[in-house]
Amino acid sequence: MTPAAAAVDLLSGRERLDVIHREIRRRICTLEYAPGEALKETALAEEFGVSRTPMRQVLQRLEFESLVESRRGVGTLVTRVEFDALREVYELRMKLAEMIGELSPRAPTAEDIAAMEVLEARCRALRDTQDSREFAALNLDFHECLMTLVGSAPLRETLSRQFHRTARIWLSWDEALDWAEEIDRFEREIGELLVALRVSDMRSVGYAHRNHISMSLLRIRRHVERSRTGEG
Amino acid sequence: MTPAAAAVDLLSGRERLDVIHREIRRRICTLEYAPGEALKETALAEEFGVSRTPMRQVLQRLEFESLVESRRGVGTLVTRVEFDALREVYELRMKLAEMIGELSPRAPTAEDIAAMEVLEARCRALRDTQDSREFAALNLDFHECLMTLVGSAPLRETLSRQFHRTARIWLSWDEALDWAEEIDRFEREIGELLVALRVSDMRSVGYAHRNHISMSLLRIRRHVERSRTGEG
DNA sequence: GTTGCGCCAGATGTGTACAACTGACCCCGA
DNA sequence: TCGGGGTCAGTTGTACACATCTGGCGCAAC
Incomplete structure (x- = not known):
């Protein structure tokens, strides 16, 4: 039995599928599965200790989320991220971030702040290691913490x-x-969010996150333009 | 062979599932399937001339969209719309509507305007009939037209x-x-959108739609409060 | 050497049998 | 009459066999 199968085989029903879904999504978001790579239902099913049927449910859910694309006779391909699509997603995310403090805002608890401080410490520790896998994991965990x-x-x-x-x-x-x-920027964003959280100012949380997304998009644009110039 | 099966059996693969998905979604949105009603995979599969496997794909997609909820041993239940959840959805939709004219706006073509004028005519024709089915269909078609x-x-x-x-x-x-x-309000909204469309002012389109959603939420709130007063 | 055709391993899509579970009905006893 | 427990028809969840399709490899003709 694979490690992945051992980890999920004691869960039942919907929970098991959720765990598998999160794990495969994590692999895609951390580039363990590269864009364009063909995933195979049979191999994944075997790894997680289930049959093809529930594994196909997971992959179809990922397809609705635009993370993979199933093609008959070929495989389930991890999607590529094109710049134009990315720009539209980022522009939408900016607007959505502004709403965090406006739509049904939730007052942060001591636990929320503590969780964010743990992330801040992890970010600081990351400075010297240049561990891109841990950077990716931190990014996902940060997002999850923010979503709570x-x-x-x-x-x-x-x-x-x-x-x-x-x-x-x-x-x-x-x-x-x-x-x-990059680490500096990330740490600064977490720091800004913590300042706002400690005074329960969810509007500032939302706007700080929005600014972070905005600056990210600017850097992506610069990077893409530089690449294109280099190529041409 | 049922009429529904005849309509989709000449399509193949993904298109067929999309058509079935749209049809069941339409039935839910027009209350042909009432909230709380249990849909049965076998019956639906037979009606559309497919096996349970692809029908389950469609139902799972509807579950991701929060329109149904599958419960083992019971059935696939059409979800109910609670007021608190509805309020959050409407508040989000208001913000999203504002973005129509801000994020990558598309210049409306003559065809777009013509399509909207057809809807206006249908709305006008609806005034005397009080056909709630046609009202529901018009609402869905209007949304689809706006989305283009x-x-x-x-x-x-x-x-x-x-x-x-x-x-x-x-x-x-x-x-x-x-x-x-209700008909008056609807016709007025389409009219406002047409005015904005004819001068290619997509910002006004977005804001007009936002206002429509806002006033709808107000009326819903009034209605709910009146019902609760009546009950208590 | 190059091009084109055909075969085929292997992938996803579909149908079906079976397992697991739920809710309701019925019957029996107090 | 009412309460409780067992039975069962019917539903979703899972596994698997088969159908269908794709891309690449190899061979033959030119």
Whole structure:
């Protein structure tokens, strides 16, 4: 029995499928599965200790989320992230982030703040290691932590969906990034959020996150333009 | 062979499933399937001339869209629309509507305007009939027409998803509504959109739609409060 | 050497039998 | 009459066999 199968075989029904879904999504968002790579239902089913039928449910859910695309006779291909689509997603995410403090905002608890402080510490520890896998994991965990602060369920779902759709873009430029600067930026964002959280100012949380997305898009645009110039 | 099966059996693969999905979604949004009603995979599969496997795909997609909920040993239940959830959805839709003219707006063509004029005519014709089925169909068609004007794909998907989630709320108050007033309001909204479309002012389109959603939420709130008062 | 055709391993899509579970009905006893 | 427990018809969840299709490889003709 594979480790993955051992981890999920004691769960039952819907929970098991949720765990498998999260795990495969994690692999896609951390580039363990590269864009364009063909996943195979049979291999995944065997790894997780289930038959093809529930594994296909998971993959279809990922297809609705635009993370994979099933093609008959070929495989289930991990999607690529095109810049135009990414720009539209980021522009939407910016607007959605503004709403965090406006739509049914939830007052942050001491636990929320503590969880965010743990992330801040992990980010600080990351400075020297340049571990891109841990960076990816931190990014996903940060998002999840932020989502717990969103009071409006439909807003939370929408934010989460759009986030995962493009989360892997950073890792694909591994060497091209100024690592220290990226860590600095990330740590600064978490710091800003913590300041706002400690005074229960969810509007500031939303706007700070919005600004982070905005600046990310600017950097992506610069990076893409530089690449195109280099190619032409 | 049932009529539904005859209509879809010449399509193949993904298209066939899309057609079935749209049809069942339509039935839910027009209250042909009442909230709480248990749909049966076997019966639906037989009606559409497919086996349970693809029909389950469709139902799972509807479950992701929060329109049904599968429960083992019971059936696939059409969800109910609670007011708190509805309020959150409407508040999000209001914000999303504002973005129609801001995120990648698309210039309306003569065809777009013509299509909207057809809807206006249908709305006018509806005034005397009080045909709630046609009202529901018109509402869905209007939404679809509006969505063709949205340039940003992620925004369009999100708007559509949130719309369908609550679209059936109107029909459940069939007798309680002032029919003539509802038709008037609807016709006025289409009229406002047409004015904006004719001058290619997509911002006005978005804001007009936002206002329509806002006033709808107000009326829903009034209706709910009146019902609760009446009950208590 | 190049091109084109055909075969085929292997992938996803579909149908079906069986397992697991739920809710209601019925019957029996107090 | 009412309460409780067992039985069972009917439903969704799972596994698997088969149908259908794709892309690549190899061979033959030119």
